[in-house]
Amino acid sequence: ARASRLRDRATWCHVPVRGSVRSPATGQRSSCGALRLGAASCSLAFRAVTATRGASSCVPMVHGKGRCDGCLASTRSQYVNPSPITSHSAMVLVQALFAGMHTTASPALEYIPPVAFCALRLLLALPFLWWLARHEGGRWFRWHEFTFVVPMGAAIGTAYVLIFVCNQRSGPNMTAMVQPAMPICTTVLSALLGLEKVGAGKLVGLLVATFGTAVTLRVWEVKAGASLLDAVFLLTQANAYAVYIVLLTLALKRGDEHDRREKEEMKEREEMKERGERKEREDETDMGKSGGVPRNSSETTQPESAAPPGPMRFLFAATVIAEIGVVGFAADDLAHNIKWQSLPPVAIGAVLYAGLGSSCLAHGLNSWAISKVQGILPSVYSGAQVVFTVVFAYVFLGLPVGYDRAAGSAVTVAGVYVVSRAKFLEMETRESLQSFRDANANDAARRVSFSGSDKNDEPEPTFFERRTRRTSVDHIAVVLDLGLVVDSERGKE
DSSP: OHHHHTSTTOOOEEEEEEEEEEOTTTOOEEEEEEEEEOHHHHHHHHHHHHHHHOGGGOOOEETTEEOOHHHHHHHHHHHHSOOHHHHHHHHHHHHHHHHHHHHHHHHHTTTSOHHHHHHHHHHHHHHHHHHHHHHHOOOOOOGGGHHHHHHHHHHHHHHHHHHHHHHHHHOHHHHHHHGGGHHHHHHHHHHHTTSSOOOHHHHHHHHHHHHHHHHHHTGGGOOTTHHHHHHHHHHHHHHHHHHHHHHHHHHHHHHHHHHHHHHHHHHHHHHHHHHHHHHHHHHHHHHHHTTOOOOOOOOOOOOOOOOOOOHHHHHHHHHHHHHHHHHHHHHHIIIIIOOSTTOOHHHHHHHHIIIIIIIIIIHHHHHHHHTTOOSSGGGGTHHHHHHHHHHHIIIIIOOOOOHHHHHHHHHHHHHHHHHHHHHHHHHHHHHHHHHHHHHHHHHHHHHHSOTTSOGGGSOOOOOEEEEEEEEEETTEEEEEEEEEEEOHHHHHO
């Protein structure tokens, strides 16, 4: 009936259908082919046909122009619930994009100093990081959380700058070959700070990765002077990322604990208030029976507190701090040492690629992909960056391939896999063991309870949940372990 009223002023479209469908405008059935629908009914029919047949074969014609809505629907479906091939292909593409940054930045650094190049890259990346922080949601920082932002900015700013300093001094290949060592540096730093234990599996992986990194750096050729300084810069760049990730883990863990504590306190206040209101209603009911007039009590609900800041909000704030420091160091280069009028296109294109291609496109794609993939594979995809960088540098820059360095980088990736595998198994084992111990404690409590006790007095079983956050820091896929927490919802079930 609605379509009939709109028939005279409707815009018609043809929706391909299969089977027998009744037209809402004419009441006639159409066995196949195209069904003429008004603008008011077109979108509803298209959703119905898409749900019945799948989006790939639906191609409506609106306003006389062809539009592949089926392809758009399929793309939207892959974005929300991607297949494993899609998500893993996206992570490989991310490593190729970052390898392109190493390759394109190498000739551009002859015209733009490394610190100034980093300042320009971050300037282009900040609006996109701000959008990611807003899209992630959560509240803004509180005063005690600002204590993490400044050291995090110093750490990640050092890593940002040293990428291009190492590229200028050691070349794109060496810069990329050291990147797989970053998870190893994170594990070592976490162990030194007592944040995680190093078992046999992790120890084997650390030794393998250390050997591979030593081969990559050719430590037997390192001598006092320029070669030693280059090795220090390369290792410092990987360790600066590790410092940022450890600080991010501590900040998120503290924010998560503070948020849970606030929710528990709010829940206790609401329970106390509910008990008080229940007692007041009972008293008023007794007054009503004795001739008094009961008062109407109004229900008030406490506003739900916002979630604590997430990884992207910390990354944006740390990058702002880093940009302030980098611009301070690069002010003289930006003002006097860069010939802006005669800057070649290769330098301009490299800056745009570093700021938009790697910081925006690759970082956003990596953030999306690792949120859809479980397991340990995202942490070892940095090895693909080494392969792409070596190929790109050989094809476009004519740089020779050091096969011993490439083999050492492959050994480092293997060590990273062993460490990540051991860490993943350790997390699962601790979660299962904690639940098993709590179940035994509850069983023991039930055995010692006297037989006439009320069922409600029996201790309820406690279930634990492993809290982790997956995020992206440049090309690095990071899994942040926030510890075990009580899963109250599962306990209710």
